[in-house]
Amino acid sequence: MPPQKDTHRKSRHSARSRGNSSGTLPARSCDFAQDDGKQNPQDDGEQNPQDDGKQNPQDTHSRQDVYLFNEGSAENAWRWLGPHLHTENGKTGVRFAVWAPNASRVAVVGDFNGWNGNRHSMTPVQSSGVWEVFVAEARNQHLYKYEIHDAGGELLPLKADPFARSMQHPPGDASRLLFEEEFPWSDQDWIERRDSGGLLRKPVSIYEVHAGSWRRKPDEDNRYLSYRELARELIPHVLETGFTHIEFMPLSEYPFGGSWGYQPIGLYAPSIRFGTPNELRYFINECHRQGIGVLLDWAPGHFPGDPHGLGRFDGTCLYEHEDPRRGFHPDWQTLVYNFGRREVASYLLSNANYWIDEFHFDGLRVDAVASMLYLDYSREPGEWLPNARGGRENLEAVELLRKVNARVYRNHPGVMLIAEESTAWPGVSHPVHEGGLGFGYKWNMGWMNDCLGYMRRDPIHRKYHHNEMTFGTHYAWSENFVLPLSHDEVVHGKSSLLEKMPGDDWRKFANLRALYGFMWAHPGKKLLFMGGEFGQRREWNHDRSLDWHLLEDPRHRGMLQLLRDLNCLYRQTPALHEGDADPAGFRWLQADSSQLSVYAWFRFGEDSALLSISNLTPECHPYYRVGVPLPGGYRECLNSDAKEYGGSGQGNGGDLGSQDIPWDGQPHSVLLCLPPLATVYLLHLGN
Numbered sequence: 001m002p003p004q005k006d007t008h009r010k011s012r013h014s015a016r017s018r019g020n021s022s023g024t025l026p027a028r029s030c031d032f033a034q035d036d037g038k039q040n041p042q043d044d045g046e047q048n049p050q051d052d053g054k055q056n057p058q059d060t061h062s063r064q065d066v067y068l069f070n071e072g073s074a075e076n077a078w079r080w081l082g083p084h085l086h087t088e089n090g091k092t093g094v095r096f097a098v099w100a101p102n103a104s105r106v107a108v109v110g111d112f113n114g115w116n117g118n119r120h121s122m123t124p125v126q127s128s129g130v131w132e133v134f135v136a137e138a139r140n141q142h143l144y145k146y147e148i149h150d151a152g153g154e155l156l157p158l159k160a161d162p163f164a165r166s167m168q169h170p171p172g173d174a175s176r177l178l179f180e181e182e183f184p185w186s187d188q189d190w191i192e193r194r195d196s197g198g199l200l201r202k203p204v205s206i207y208e209v210h211a212g213s214w215r216r217k218p219d220e221d222n223r224y225l226s227y228r229e230l231a232r233e234l235i236p237h238v239l240e241t242g243f244t245h246i247e248f249m250p251l252s253e254y255p256f257g258g259s260w261g262y263q264p265i266g267l268y269a270p271s272i273r274f275g276t277p278n279e280l281r282y283f284i285n286e287c288h289r290q291g292i293g294v295l296l297d298w299a300p301g302h303f304p305g306d307p308h309g310l311g312r313f314d315g316t317c318l319y320e321h322e323d324p325r326r327g328f329h330p331d332w333q334t335l336v337y338n339f340g341r342r343e344v345a346s347y348l349l350s351n352a353n354y355w356i357d358e359f360h361f362d363g364l365r366v367d368a369v370a371s372m373l374y375l376d377y378s379r380e381p382g383e384w385l386p387n388a389r390g391g392r393e394n395l396e397a398v399e400l401l402r403k404v405n406a407r408v409y410r411n412h413p414g415v416m417l418i419a420e421e422s423t424a425w426p427g428v429s430h431p432v433h434e435g436g437l438g439f440g441y442k443w444n445m446g447w448m449n450d451c452l453g454y455m456r457r458d459p460i461h462r463k464y465h466h467n468e469m470t471f472g473t474h475y476a477w478s479e480n481f482v483l484p485l486s487h488d489e490v491v492h493g494k495s496s497l498l499e500k501m502p503g504d505d506w507r508k509f510a511n512l513r514a515l516y517g518f519m520w521a522h523p524g525k526k527l528l529f530m531g532g533e534f535g536q537r538r539e540w541n542h543d544r545s546l547d548w549h550l551l552e553d554p555r556h557r558g559m560l561q562l563l564r565d566l567n568c569l570y571r572q573t574p575a576l577h578e579g580d581a582d583p584a585g586f587r588w589l590q591a592d593s594s595q596l597s598v599y600a601w602f603r604f605g606e607d608s609a610l611l612s613i614s615n616l617t618p619e620c621h622p623y624y625r626v627g628v629p630l631p632g633g634y635r636e637c638l639n640s641d642a643k644e645y646g647g648s649g650q651g652n653g654g655d656l657g658s659q660d661i662p663w664d665g666q667p668h669s670v671l672l673c674l675p676p677l678a679t680v681y682l683l684h685l686g687n
Contacts (some may be wrong), residue, residue: 052643074341076352082163093136100314101129117147142176150315157307187288195414204525207243227279245293248613293362340396363416374438444481447472466594510677513640517679521612526607558646574605611683624674627664633685
């Protein structure tokens with residue numbers, strides 16, 4: 001049966017044009033930085049039969065580059081499209097190249113020519129649809145756009161460069177020339193270890209961050225932290241709390257802050273809000289030097305319709321699908337890429353490689369994959385156009401996602417490619433050659449919805465919904481899952497994680513601590529949105545800092561301490577991560593204890609074993625028996641009710657021994673104190 005229609009909805013704000021598109025910007029002059037020399041394209045093994053393999057040393061591209069771009073297989077189109085330093089006839093300037101196949105005339109305008117479209121007209125490159133021009137007067141930091149006339153000769157709004165490496169600070173919307181010196185990377189050991197593989201059996205605990213609101217400078221007009229300031233402040237926090245990875249919400253330049261970056265226009269331009277591209281490289285390099293991976297949210301599904309953006313770029317629906325039943329997104333009022341157009345495929349495929357090649361990101365989390373896969377996503381009958389087979393699957397998007405995943409993994413085998421996909425589409429994280437989409441991981445949205453729905457209930461009612469917490473293990477190994485408690489769950493009236501919990505303050509904190517314990521022992525990699533580690537009370541607001549002052553309260557400090565200890569145990573205990581993709585690493589002990597709302601299971605690793613047991617009622621059970629598969633000693637290594645976390649302090653202070661009393665279908669059992677609203681871990685010490 002086909003997967004059910006997605007019911008997960010995001011609230012993304014529609015971007016509004018707020019930039020200066022008139023081109024009446026003041027001219028400036030600035031010297032060049034040194035060329036980084038990165039002009040050689042990477043051969044992906046596909047050959048143009050008409051390519052003689054020879055390249056004019058004065059060209060920034062070869063015929064092979066152009067062929068692969070038009071064919072839909074270009075992996076590094078940014079190396080020749082857009083602006084590039086170039087020397088021609090002894091003069092050093094900039095070679096501009098832009099794809100606009102249906103234009104009758106294209107010119108580049110900017111600070112270097114007084115925004116006069118008659119100064120630097122561009123020339124078509126054969127029949128490729130690409131236009132180019134050399135501008136000797138162009139200098140570093142100059143702003144520019146493209147002046148394009150459509151096929152009928154009508155002048156369009158000035159367009160930003162789709163391949164710009166930098167853009168003007170919003171609300172300005174011009175592209176910016178930025179040629180930085182080659183960054184001195186020092187993370188080769190990290191990259192080699194990363195690409196050695198085996199990540200499925202390693203601990204992955206992700207801290208999701210919005211760079212613009214993790215922390216701000218309220219005494220400096222509430223400004224953002226720069227990438228360098230984030231390196232000084234965010235990295236120590238991540239090290240202290242024990243997360244293995246940082247995941248940034250999108251950093252590609254976006255015109256409207258309220259879109260959180262999910263509606264990008266400068267897909268190749270790291271947002272100038274936080275600094276220059278090399279400053280972003282500095283942050284990532286520092287993370288790698290200190291053992292932290294860095295992931296990036298990537299939004300290839302749609303883009304805003306701002307006049308200076310990709311919409312009707314050359315007077316036609318070039319990047320977006322022409323039929324609004326495929327080319328317009330009703331939820332977010334955005335335009336949808338034409339995934340079947342080969343040059344658009346090259347644009348997106350190259351962009352996925354760009355962030356990993358140029359910035360050493362350790363992976364991409366692909367946003368809103370369900371909206372790409374289904375032609376009827378958020379559309380009523382008559383509002384969508386079936387595929388060539390009469391179905392609702394977007395076959396072109398499927399092909400593109402498979403190509404992107406296969407090519408990126410071929411080039412960078414150790415990265416993480418994660419799908420935010422909320423339906424029952426089969427094989428999202430299965431290899432392409434096995435018929436899957438080729439992602440490495442998939443967000444487990446069902447687990448997240450079930451668990452949060454259950455935890456919001458008063459404990460007296462939880463016994464009637466017991467299966468909401470057990471259902472996830474019925475499909476836990478059908479994909480390689482990441483368990484997400486993400487930004488989408490703490491906005492738009494949903495309340496913070498802490499305020500979702502029922503009861504008075506003591507019960508709210510106890511419930512959330514118990515949930516974290518349940519989650520960190522559950523099969524699947526972990527993701528937590530910033531603020532969750534210390535129990536942020538207010539909903540997330542992208543325009544303000546997290547409420548760090550809450551850490552003056554011992555209850556919030558206790559929550560942070562719990563997260564530190566959970567991450568430490570998770571990383572140091574193979575049983576908690578080695579078997580995430582293997583059902584043999586998990587065994588239910590008590591899945592049906594609905595009257596007591598107790599959940600108990602065993603996790604197995606090659607050299608470790610651990611019992612996790614959660615009591616999700618406020619009743620303490622001082623003499624509680626649970627079956628175990630292994631005899632010997634057990635040590636309480638974590639108790640979310642411990643006093644140092646803000647709990648009541650009930651538990652099992654020392655070691656426990658198993659008894660030869662069969663229980664829960666197991667040959668042995670342990671008698672323990674099960675605290676109220678708590679999760680307890682018992683580490684097996686051996687026989």
